[in-house]
Each structure stands twice: as structure tokens, then as C-alpha cells.
Amino acid sequence: MLFWPKCTLPPRSTPANPLPFTRGGGPTLGGFERSTKTDKGSWAIELQGISIGGLDYGKKRTWNALRVALGGRAGLIVVPVWSWDTAPYASGKFERKILLPHDDGTSFDDGSLYEQGAIDVVMEETATISQNVVTLRRVKAADDLAGIRFSYQHALYETGPAIDIDGNLWTVPVFPSIRATIPAGAALECDEPTCLVHLAEDRGMDIAQGKRERQDVSVSFVEAADYWNDLAVA
Template sequence: MSVDFLYWPQDLLPAREIAANPVPFSRSGGRTINGLERTIRTDCGFWSIALNGVMLHSKAQRRVWNALRTGLGGRSGLIVIPAWSWDTAPYASGEFEPDVYVPHSDGTSFSDGTMYRQGSISVRCAEDVPIGATKIRLQVLEAENDLAGVRFSFNHALYETGPAVSITGSTWEVGLFPAVRAPIRANADLEFNRPTCLAHLQDDRGMDVSMNPSMISEHSVNFVEAVDYWSDLAAGLLA
């Protein structure tokens, strides 16, 4: 079975802020000698992401909004949402660097004259990473040589790195949240510039809107990571 995704139009419906937060899952490990509960870390967990302050002030924006919520059909639909993390992204300069626009390798542009958008951060996976892994080795090509506490995505699976486990030159081994959703091959390019996350609406009515005389309204939309999709993919239920 194949699955189609919707994509949040981040240029037409920009959010004032993106709140992407991990939701760990701990389990009870019994009681300590003084009666306090002991908790044990697990490899489970998922992302909770809110797009806050989305302004609707044009007919085009409202039509796209309506089309998205109709296409999603509540919590069952799948959508790729932005999870940008410019505040922690490992820009080589140490400061925010906008994307650059370049032609194809043969010097040509797209048929409409636009150029290819390319992010300034370039980091690759240093070795094959299997499903369920909680560590990854990252090779810096063009980035700040500090990959602890940063976010990236691969095929719309969103990850956040923990403290460094080891550092060898420009290769960092770091802990990872959540556990790897799908295999990542060695030398795969990872998305640090504009990471994304495959998600569901948190609530069936999460995209309710109102109409007022000014036609201007502000909305926040809450999402949860589509863990069910990754589970089905790993089980071979999806093409």
C-alpha cells in the first residue's frame, strides 16, 4: 500500500514560531528505599509540534488552509510540516545563514527561470544506521564543528542530537531522539537547514477557523509525529 503526504506550504502559511518538542516515554522501575518512584528511560517517544501564529489575511491563504484541512480529514491524514531550528542550527559562521540559489550542475535553471535552492549546512551520515538505533555518527562537510543539541531530518523523520559520545576530527558520534524511524544509509545527506516532520493533526478539529469583517485572523495548529506510519513502514505494510 502506498501513502500520499500533504505538505504544509511554509511560504504561503508561515508560522510566527515553531514549537517542536520531544515527548519522551519513561516507565516505572519500582520504588527506591525512601519510597520515591524510580523511572527508567526507554527508546520510545515522539514529537509534539505546534505552528503558532499563522496569519490568514488573503483569499489564497484561506483557500489553501481549507484545502489542507479537507485533505487531512482530521487526525487520520498525513502531512509534512516544517520543524525549523534556526536558533540551534550548526551554521559554519555561527550565525543564521539564508539559503542560496544556484543553477544546476550544467549551469541551467529550471524551465521557469528559477534556480535550485541550496542550504548552507552540509552534514552526512558517516555509516549505515538501522531502525531503532539511538546513536548516529555524523560527518561535517560544511557546518560548525559542534553537532550536540541540533536537529535534522531524513525523509521527513525528525531527530534531535544529544551530548557527544565521541569526536574524531569532523566526525561526531551523538545520542539521538527519537529512535531511528527508518534506515539511514552511509553518506546520506541530512537536512539540517530546513528539517521537517511527518505528522498528524493532534485533534480532529485542529484547523477550525473563524471569519471576521477584517478577514484577518491568527491561528495555531498542533501536530503529533506520525509514529504509526513509521511502524507500518518497518513492518513492510507500506510501499
């Protein structure tokens, strides 16, 4: 998959908002339409405040290469959905990921270390496709798992208010419904969730070329719900 280069083109913010799918039930006797919630829905995500241009020509070349690779709305890319302000850090404040060596104390050949999340939340029971209520187990996290975001294999989810709490087990509704099976015991990405998306528009990565001045740009995406549907019916 293509991944957004978050180090080369870091956005200042990554607002991700749900696009619920409701169904109208027709007008009532009073003339009002009653809307019914469905288990469908998807994400609208924007990467805002990406600084490109100036004397850093490499950033603009990276931008150009990305839009060629995407080829408009048909392309797929994994984007970051930074949610540090709602992430369930055990300390109650932002924590960086932890760098660890191998069990024998050694590093990789290039001197780098393992990266381990500061948050540890796992799926307690297998979550199947289209399920919209799940049970999470809090291993290392804040006491409250309502209103948090996590991803699994680049499908993004947000939890609702707790339905049941039993010690470290939280049963919560999720938006959207489960895209692909999440097995029991699977580690969930709460530190830096991601989402698989399409460009919202074919020309969504248009920028001014031939300028020396730095420019801050934004790009809009929609969740690639079609990808998950195709995967489910394959």
C-alpha cells in the first residue's frame, strides 16, 4: 500500500470526522421526517497545514510523486489520523512511543530499536465484519475507553459510551461497523491510528508550481469503504 510520508510532509492537524449514513422514514403526521440510524457510515479526513515549497524542493517533488501514484480518486493511500488529544494514555497526558532493543539487549543491524506503543489495548473477543459493538481489554491505558480512536490494519474506528464495564473489559459501540475481522487478542493501534482512503476529488492535490515562496496546503480524503466491501465479498 501507499503510505502518506508523515515525516517529509507532516500535517499540522488531521481532522477526521464520521459521515453517518441515516435513512429517512418519510414524514410523520406532524410533517417532520424521522431519520433512522444505520450501521453504515464512513470517514472524511483532512490533512491540514502541510508546508511545502520554499527552498525545500524535495517536499514538492514528493507531493508530485504521490499524486501521480494516486492518479485521482481511484488510488489508495494510508494516512495518519493523529488523535493525541483523545488517546487513552495511562498517565493522562501525551506519551511518546517506547524504543526497545531485542531480548538480548542488541539493536537491529543499523542501530535502530523496536518501536512499542505507549498505549496497550487489545480486542478481547473476535470482532466480525459489520459488527458494531466490541469488547476491548485495557492492558496499559487510561481508565476510560469511551470516545477513543484506534485502527487495525488501517481501518479506523471510534468508540462510543460504555455499554458494560467489567474490570479491564470495556464493551462499547464502534463507528463505523467492523470492516474486516479483528481476532481475539489482536493489538489495536491507539498511539497513531491510520486510515485507508481515497482522494475526495480527482484534483484534490492541485498546488501552485513555479513558486519560491513556501505555501501551506491541505488535502481531503474519504475512507476507502469500497476496498473493505470488495475484500468482504471476495
